Every structure is written in C-alpha cells, then in structure tokens.
Amino acid sequence: MRRSGCVPAVAAAMVVLLLLSTASQGRRTERSVKSSEQTFVFNYTLAKTIVEYASAVYMTDLTALYTWTCSRCNDLTQGFEIRCIIVDVQNCLQAFIGVDHNLNAIIVAIRGTQENSVQNWLRDLVWKQVDLNYPNMPDAKVHTGFYSAYNNTLLRPVITNAVRKARKLYGDISIIVTGHSMGGAMASFCALDIAISLGSDDVHLMTFGQPRIGNAVFASYFAEIVPNTIRVTHEHDIVPHLPPYFSFLPNLAYHHFPREVRLCITYKVYC
Numbered sequence: 001m002r003r004s005g006c007v008p009a010v011a012a013a014m015v016v017l018l019l020l021s022t023a024s025q026g027r028r029t030e031r032s033v034k035s036s037e038q039t040f041v042f043n044y045t046l047a048k049t050i051v052e053y054a055s056a057v058y059m060t061d062l063t064a065l066y067t068w069t070c071s072r073c074n075d076l077t078q079g080f081e082i083r084c085i086i087v088d089v090q091n092c093l094q095a096f097i098g099v100d101h102n103l104n105a106i107i108v109a110i111r112g113t114q115e116n117s118v119q120n121w122l123r124d125l126v127w128k129q130v131d132l133n134y135p136n137m138p139d140a141k142v143h144t145g146f147y148s149a150y151n152n153t154l155l156r157p158v159i160t161n162a163v164r165k166a167r168k169l170y171g172d173i174s175i176i177v178t179g180h181s182m183g184g185a186m187a188s189f190c191a192l193d194i195a196i197s198l199g200s201d202d203v204h205l206m207t208f209g210q211p212r213i214g215n216a217v218f219a220s221y222f223a224e225i226v227p228n229t230i231r232v233t234h235e236h237d238i239v240p241h242l243p244p245y246f247s248f249l250p251n252l253a254y255h256h257f258p259r260e261v262r263l264c265i266t267y268k269v270y271c
Helices: 012-023 044-056 062-066 118-125 144-151 155-170 182-197 216-225
Strands: 081-088 093-100 105-110 129-131 141-143 174-180 203-208 229-234 260-263
Touching: 044 105, 044 174, 044 203, 044 229, 062 081, 081 155, 093 155, 105 155, 105 182, 129 144, 141 144, 141 216, 144 155, 144 182, 155 182, 174 182, 182 203, 182 216, 182 229
Parallel strands: 105 174, 174 203, 203 229, 229 260
Antiparallel strands: 081 093, 093 105, 129 141
C-alpha cells in the first residue's frame, strides 16, 4: 500500500546516520537504556539506532513500514515490532509506535517537515507563541504551530493510547521518543505529554536537528519533567537556530532545553 501526496524530501536524518556511522568507527559502545536514575547517556551506537527510527518514519510505503521490511527498516532496528502507524492526511503528519526488544523500550517516531506540504511549511513559519496548556507552568510559552501540530491533531490521542497499550502488554518499560527537524519539535511535546499524562520519569527523548520550541521558562520546566533528553545537532544546520533568538525580547525569545550533542564532522550528501 503506497500513499500518494506528502512525498518526503531526502531525509536529513539519513545525513545524521552517516555522520554517526563515520564517527563511531573503532568505538565500542553499549546500547542499553537505563531507566532508574534519570540517566540517558549519549553513545554512538544508541544514537545510530534511534536515528534509524527517525529516518524510517519518512517512508511512504506503509505496508513495508508495518511489516518492518522497508529499505530503512534494517541494520540496528531489525526485529522491531510495529504496534501502530498514524497517518494524518489532512495535516500531512505521520508517526509510528512500536517496541524495540533489544533496547527493551517503546519507540515513538514522528516525521518531520514534508517538502511538498504547504501545511507543514506554514506551521514551521508561524513563530507566534501560545501559553502552555498544562497546570503549574505559569509564564511558559511555546511555538503555536509545533504545539498545535502535536496537540490538536490525531497524534496526541493515538500515540498516548498506543503507548498505554504497549505498556499494559510489556510492563513499565522505557519510552524513547524521536523525530527529525519539525518531527523533533513535535517529539518534544510528545515526550512532555507522555511524561505528564503517564506520570512517568522513564521517558527519554532524542531528536535530530530540532528547532527551538518555547521560551526560557518553558525550557526550564521541560528540563525538570523530561530530564532524559538529548538533542543531536550539526554545526552547519540552520534549523536548530530557528526561531531566531532576540536578546531584546527576553521573555518571548525562544530557548533550547538541554542537552545538546553537536556533530562537527565534514560530510557530503548525494541526492
């Protein structure tokens, strides 16, 4: 089954995969995700695994994706069990939820911006902020478009329900949320929502090339609620610097939450 429309551009997440593959040569690392002491340590093998999920969610062949036989559904993610695929045609959004038995973790991957999707591009360009709709977070403001893309579409209810079902079946295993670019922005809101709605401190977030999504107050709250967070960026990628930071608007300026891992490796991409 192949869905037309919303055809993805070459996923930049694959660029990150190539970078991580190069950087990890000669380096031996562990893949396990520890769930007890708020530790989410960056290592190349784990990052290579997670970026494969962030890349696979761009695939449009849903049959191959559901059976995990697509061209990006191999290598470190072999044996992945898809539980649910979300395709929001109206908003041109896509995500999947499944279980990585090697990591003993539920994986939530959300697709990033689609080159031919006017909705996605307009959402990216709306830099207006809105109050965060959670209790006990006064003065926290977030990017209207990214926040709405996750909370006011199919993504939030379906992902939450799928994660609950997976945890009911497999127990309170770790949850890893990922996404690239705009997908990383939505993944961040997803991780925050899951941590709050499930009351879990075992939610991990790893994004690739994600933009800023909220003000300094929001970033502070986020760091407390989802401490197991890693943002992988590249020095030549403009997206992590958007929306731009304006020092003369300190209360409204966008800030990143910690922690950032910046890659400085030279690479070429052939499309």
